[in-house]
Amino acid sequence: MKLSKLPRVKLTNLPTPVEFLPRLTEHLNGPKIYVKRDDCTGLAMGGNKARKLEFLLGDAMEQKADTIVTHGTSQSNHTRLVAAATSKLGLKCEMILEHRVDINDDAYLKSGNVFINQLFDVDIRYLAANNNIEDELKKTAQAVIKRGGTPYVISRGGSTPVGTYGYVAAAHEIMQQFDEQNLKVNHILHATASGGTQAGLLIGLASVESKIKLLGICANLPKEAQEERVYNLALETMARLDCGFNIEREYVVVNSNYVGEAYGLPTKKMNDALLLVARLEGLLFDPVYSGKALAGMIDLIEQGKFGKDESILFVHTGGEPGLFAYQNQLSLKS
Ligand SMILES: *Cc1c(COP(=O)(O)O)cnc(C)c1O
Numbered sequence: 335m336k337l338s339k340l341p342r343v344k345l346t347n348l349p350t351p352v353e354f355l356p357r358l359t360e361h362l363n364g365p366k367i368y369v370k371r372d373d374c375t376g377l378a379m380g381g382n383k384a385r386k387l388e389f390l391l392g393d394a395m396e397q398k399a400d401t402i403v404t405h406g407t408s409q410s411n412h413t414r415l416v417a418a419a420t421s422k423l424g425l426k427c428e429m430i431l432e433h434r435v436d437i438n439d440d441a442y443l444k445s446g447n448v449f450i451n452q453l454f455d456v457d458i459r460y461l462a463a464n465n466n467i468e469d470e471l472k473k474t475a476q477a478v479i480k481r482g483g484t485p486y487v488i489s490r491g492g493s494t495p496v497g498t499y500g501y502v503a504a505a506h507e508i509m510q511q512f513d514e515q516n517l518k519v520n521h522i523l524h525a526t527a528s529g530g531t532q533a534g535l536l537i538g539l540a541s542v543e544s545k546i547k548l549l550g551i552c553a554n555l556p557k558e559a560q561e562e563r564v565y566n567l568a569l570e571t572m573a574r575l576d577c578g579f580n581i582e583r584e585y586v587v588v589n590s591n592y593v594g595e596a597y598g599l600p601t602k603k604m605n606d607a608l609l610l611v612a613r614l615e616g617l618l619f620d621p622v623y624s625g626k627a628l629a630g631m632i633d634l635i636e637q638g639k640f641g642k643d644e645s646i647l648f649v650h651t652g653g654e655p656g657l658f659a660y661q662n663q664l665s666l667k668s
Pocket residue numbers: 381382383411412491493525526527528529530531532620623624651652653654
């Protein structure tokens with residue numbers, strides 16, 4: 335695998351810590367729970383998209399792009415980190431935000447990531463849901479060319495093969511930490527949505543023939559659809575990386591039982607999980623992704639799906655700025 339030779343810019347402070355959660359472990363009386371703090375990647379409140387952007391923006395710089403065109407939902411963490419990264423690198427940014435979640439209070443429309451985006455030097459355009467986003471991205475890129483610029487389009491939350499390299503590298507980082515800290519971990523769990531995190535972790539684990547089981551807990555799509563998305567992205571990425579190994583389809587495992595009514599809408603289990611871990615460990619999660627994945631992990635532990643002699647690493651993918659956006663949607667009582 336030729337990961338180290340690929341263009342990359344430094345946006346993060348790696349490695350992010352691996353921490354043990356003693357009080358949550360004791361409370362659930364199940365497997366040992368560790369957390370990989372990818373909410374602490376170090377770029378503008380952090381999160382998993384920072385790792386993808388190191389490779390995506392490395393690629394963009396190599397192609398001499400001067401304007402990044404990207405999109406997301408209005409409370410997208412991805413767009414926040416694109417805005418921060420382009421500011422840091424002195425690139426222009428054209429951002430399209432879609433109102434895809436049916437929450438319409440002031441906090442959701444103005445606070446959290448929506449507010450933070452505006453602190454950076456970016457052009458933001460808001461759209462209603464159900465627009466043909468690929469068309470909009472193309473049109474925006476064409477407009478950049480017309481005014482003499484060189485656009486680089488980042489779609490799908492950075493979950494292209496290039497973005498996925500970030501989580502192949504993260505898997506290697508995790509394996510090294512397990513070695514250094516003498517940790518035997520049986521399962522890695524994390525939130526999955528656009529798929530790059532899971533696809534990258536899968537490839538990274540497969541590249542060292544790890545026996546660790548990976549489980550993506552989904553924030554939007556049904557199980558089959560999400561597994562297909564992750565699998566296809568993994569295959570595409572492996573082809574680009576010239577990997578000399580295969581990943582079996584059965585190795586791609588997604589649980590979509592914790593999405594609730596729809597993407598971005600809070601669930602009671604998410605709310606309870608968020609409060610439990612805040613109060614036991616002083617650790618914050620987000621309502622859209624990591625909180626729902628956390629709810630899934632806790633529920634699966636309570637169902638006895640993991641042995642007491644096993645260990646889990648939960649990859650915290652970030653998203654805490656979303657808490658401000660959801661302040662009216664979250665209950666403070668569990
Ligand atoms: C985007 C995102 C995810 C999902 O990661 P994918 O690589 O898109 O599957 C999980 N957590 C947070 C906080 C995110 O912003």
